[in-house]
Amino acid sequence: MAGRGSEGAPHGQPGGRTAELRERVGEFVRDRVIPYEPVLDAGGPDAVAALGVLQGRAKQEGLWALPLPAHLGGRGLTFGEYAELAEAEGASDHGPAALGSAPLLDVSMLERHAQSGVRDRYLRRLVAGETRTCYAMTEPEVPGTDPFMTGTRAVRQPDGRWAVTGRKWFTSGAAGADLVTVLARTDGQTGDREGLSLLLVPTDSPGFRVVRELPVLGATGQWEIEFDQVGVPADHLVGARGQALAIAGERLQRGRTLRCLRWLGQAQRAFDLMCERAVARGGSRGPLAGHQLVQQQVFDALLALRTTRPMVHEAVALIDAGKDAHIEVGLAKVAAARMLQQVTDAAIQVHGAAGLGPDTALPALFRTGRAARILDGPDELHITAVARRVLRGYGGLSPTRP
Numbered sequence: 095m096a097g098r099g100s101e102g103a104p105h106g107q108p109g110g111r112t113a114e115l116r117e118r119v120g121e122f123v124r125d126r127v128i129p130y131e132p133v134l135d136a137g138g139p140d141a142v143a144a145l146g147v148l149q150g151r152a153k154q155e156g157l158w159a160l161p162l163p164a165h166l167g168g169r170g171l172t173f174g175e176y177a178e179l180a181e182a183e184g185a186s187d188h189g190p191a192a193l194g195s196a197p198l199l200d201v202s203m204l205e206r207h208a209q210s211g212v213r214d215r216y217l218r219r220l221v222a223g224e225t226r227t228c229y230a231m232t233e234p235e236v237p238g239t240d241p242f243m244t245g246t247r248a249v250r251q252p253d254g255r256w257a258v259t260g261r262k263w264f265t266s267g268a269a270g271a272d273l274v275t276v277l278a279r280t281d282g283q284t285g286d287r288e289g290l291s292l293l294l295v296p297t298d299s300p301g302f303r304v305v306r307e308l309p310v311l312g313a314t315g316q317w318e319i320e321f322d323q324v325g326v327p328a329d330h331l332v333g334a335r336g337q338a339l340a341i342a343g344e345r346l347q348r349g350r351t352l353r354c355l356r357w358l359g360q361a362q363r364a365f366d367l368m369c370e371r372a373v374a375r376g377g378s379r380g381p382l383a384g385h386q387l388v389q390q391q392v393f394d395a396l397l398a399l400r401t402t403r404p405m406v407h408e409a410v411a412l413i414d415a416g417k418d419a420h421i422e423v424g425l426a427k428v429a430a431a432r433m434l435q436q437v438t439d440a441a442i443q444v445h446g447a448a449g450l451g452p453d454t455a456l457p458a459l460f461r462t463g464r465a466a467r468i469l470d471g472p473d474e475l476h477i478t479a480v481a482r483r484v485l486r487g488y489g490g491l492s493p494t495r496p
């Protein structure tokens with residue numbers, strides 16, 4: 095959270111109702127969520143209980159589900175309004191779950207593309223935090239960067255139901271989820287550009303299995319899951335048959351941008367810790383802050399924060415206006431991931447051994463920064479996609495192949 099100096103903090107004030115909400119969300123994350131982080135990071139029943147306590151408080155304080163639709167029980171902030179406070183909420187990885195914003199992408203996707211029976215059955219419960227979802231695209235056996243290679247299959251049964259078979263991994267939150275949205279091939283052959291669909295699978299269905307946990311640099315939260323002829327009702331197909339990649343693309347644009355805002359919040363937190371440490375840690379020649387090479391770390395981190403933030407908000411503004419934001423989202427994703435890794439690394443360096451030990455959030459923030467360069471599409475994918483779009487504008491390169 096913003097510290098005493100808060101020099102990397104956002105400039106420009108949000109207007110109207112978001113200004114006050116941003117303040118309150120920031121306080122909630124700083125005073126309530128961050129103290130619980132060690133318990134939440136450890137996972138297991140204690141983490142579930144702690145999250146329940148935080149969610150109850152968020153509801154009491156009127157901070158629950160701020161960006162979710164009002165007619166489903168949320169507060170109904172627009173994407174642009176929510177973006178003004180998503181940085182404060184995301185200063186902790188656990189902020190969105192504690193404040194009920196975590197299902198935003200699933201709720202938006204299902205509201206837009208699910209059939210009416212499915213919407214009636216699940217949406218209110220999702221917004222209330224009574225039902226949890228996860229999203230499974232990536233598979234162990236094929237590159238996640240190439241969805242046409244998806245090996246999971248959904249086969250239409252004579253009674254209209256689907257039978258889903260396959261394996262997914264690094265599915266965030268799968269072990270505690272009630273529903274999983276699965277990318278599966280419903281038509282064609284492996285490698286075809288068509289024939290991929292999304293299905294919503296209840297995790298209590300026979301044949302669904304959590305195979306194992308996949309700790310990421312020691313952190314909990316990722317799982318490998320298996321589908322063995324899992325029966326899925328016909329109306330649980332999300333969107334039209336064969337439309338998975340269009341729906342996933344829509345979801346990823348918003349998802350990546352939200353993630354960038356949260357990474358900004360976490361980088362701000364690391365920056366504040368670094369500056370506080372530099373000023374407080376004294377030696378025989380004065381505080382660390384007096385060393386020019388420490389000042390260099392502060393300058394470079396501030397530069398990274400200040401140059402990344404406007405890029406992320408440019409992507410938000412385009413998405414909010416319904417305009418094409420492929421280039422801006424790609425630029426923001428790569429810039430924000432690099433920035434988080436750079437700022438957390440600098441903060442660790444200035445802390446010395448304490449930066450790697452258990453007494454600050456820096457190891458967890460650094461871990462998020464490292465994972466950021468891989469999840470939501472590795473940086474390389476965004477770099478080549480953005481460059482290709484730009485070069486097409488100069489008359490080079492076809493839309494599909496290098």
Ligand SMILES: Cc1cc2nc3c(=O)[nH]c(=O)nc-3n(C[C@H](O)[C@H](O)[C@H](O)COP(=O)(O)OP(=O)(O)OC[C@H]3O[C@@H](n4cnc5c(N)ncnc54)[C@H](O)[C@@H]3O)c2cc1C
Pocket residue numbers: 229230231232233236237238239240263264265266310316465468469470471472474475478
């Ligand atoms: C913490 C975390 C949470 C995740 N959560 C989820 C989730 O909830 N649901 C889900 O479905 N997945 C999730 N993932 C998986 C993530 O989306 C994939 O790891 C990512 O899409 C990359 O796929 P892959 O791991 O199969 O890498 P691969 O596709 O095998 O790629 C490996 C590497 O090859 C290089 N590469 C690939 N393509 C190119 C290219 N075109 N040009 C240059 N280099 C390239 C890159 O360096 C890349 O990192 C998560 C991952 C992490 C780490």
